[in-house]
Amino acid sequence: MSREKRLANMQETAIIIRFRAKQRLAVLLVAGFVAIAGTALCPPVRADAPSAKIIALDPGHGGTDTGTEGSGGLLEKEVTLALARRVAACLEPRYGVVLTRSGDYRLDGVDRAALANSRQADLFVSLHAGGGFSSTSGGITVFYRGLPPDSLLTTADSPESSADTYSLWDRVDEKQFYAARSLASLLRESFDPLAVSGDAVVRQAPLAPLTGMHMPAVLVEVGAITHPAVEDRFRDPDYLSALADAVCAAVDRFFGP
Numbered sequence: 001m002s003r004e005k006r007l008a009n010m011q012e013t014a015i016i017i018r019f020r021a022k023q024r025l026a027v028l029l030v031a032g033f034v035a036i037a038g039t040a041l042c043p044p045v046r047a048d049a050p051s052a053k054i055i056a057l058d059p060g061h062g063g064t065d066t067g068t069e070g071s072g073g074l075l076e077k078e079v080t081l082a083l084a085r086r087v088a089a090c091l092e093p094r095y096g097v098v099l100t101r102s103g104d105y106r107l108d109g110v111d112r113a114a115l116a117n118s119r120q121a122d123l124f125v126s127l128h129a130g131g132g133f134s135s136t137s138g139g140i141t142v143f144y145r146g147l148p149p150d151s152l153l154t155t156a157d158s159p160e161s162s163a164d165t166y167s168l169w170d171r172v173d174e175k176q177f178y179a180a181r182s183l184a185s186l187l188r189e190s191f192d193p194l195a196v197s198g199d200a201v202v203r204q205a206p207l208a209p210l211t212g213m214h215m216p217a218v219l220v221e222v223g224a225i226t227h228p229a230v231e232d233r234f235r236d237p238d239y240l241s242a243l244a245d246a247v248c249a250a251v252d253r254f255f256g257p
Contacts, residue, residue: 053255054096056121058209059084060128063106068130068224070231077104079129079225079234086244087125091251113212123183123254124217125247126209129234131224138227139198140191143219144180145210179216186253187220190246194239196223196230220247 059080061067067076081104088097098119100112116124184202191200210217222243223230233239 052096053123054098054119054121055091055251056098056100056116056119056124056215057084057087057091058100058112058116058124058126060126060130060209061106062101062104065106067128068226070225070234071228072231072235074225074231074234076129076225079222079240080127083127083129083222083240083243086241087127087247090244090248095251109208109211112209116217117212117214121215123251124210124213124215125251126217126219128219128221129223129225129230131221131226138196138223138230140188140195140200140223141221142184142187142191142200142202143205143207143210143221144177144184144202145204145206145217176213176216180218183216183250183254184218186250187218187247190250191220191222191243194242194246196227196233 061077061080065077067080069075084099088099091097098115098121100115101107188200188202207219209219225231225234
């Protein structure tokens with residue numbers, strides 16, 4: 001082989017080595033970014049929690065999705081995150097806790113469900129403060145979703161039934177359905193003394209934030225931020241702590257003997 005060919009081969013080999021090194025570095029950088037982002041967006045479960053139970057807390061809205069705004073300028077996304085942090089602090093001595101978001105950024109509903117499912121959470125509690133179906137209410141509403149499978153089977157042939165509007169994705173496992181309804185009832189009992197005006201009630205509705213969950217899931221509207229008295233209460237750290245204590249009490253009763 002001539003000197004020119006040997007030199008050309010050496011140059012080609014050097015180019016290939018440099019390309020592979022750059023490619024490997026890029027892969028490592030991407031992997032590192034994903035790991036860091038995953039830690040920021042999806043904080044790990046506490047490894048030292050004495051209970052094997054994991055609670056996924058979902059502060060509604062975030063980032064550009066501000067949720068509802070009160071007349072005094074308080075945003076729903078601020079209330080839900082502040083409340084979720086208090087609930088987490090209350091639960092962590094006894095349970096593993098996952099927050100779907102730990103800061104002010106937006107997450108799609110699919111991402112929230114995927115996070116809770118991937119962490120194999122035992123419960124999912126989504127927190128909201130916009131008022132749901134009643135934007136002027138001072139009451140508290142706890143929602144759970146889905147129809148029990150037997151109801152779907154027995155009413156699917158009835159033209160008056162709305163069961164045919166539920167897809168297979170909407171059909172909740174029977175055990176999860178009754179467990180979610182039980183948790184919703186316990187939350188209602190805990191929240192009832194804290195309703196600013198009106199009562200704490202339980203409702204069943206096919207809400208998007210509860211879709212795709214592999215565990216009992218509920219959504220709590222802790223009041224309508226558009227109600228002036230409710231907005232004022234949301235600014236009170238003691239009231240938020242009382243709401244957080246109510247969630248913790250219901251969870252303890254749910255897993256109690």
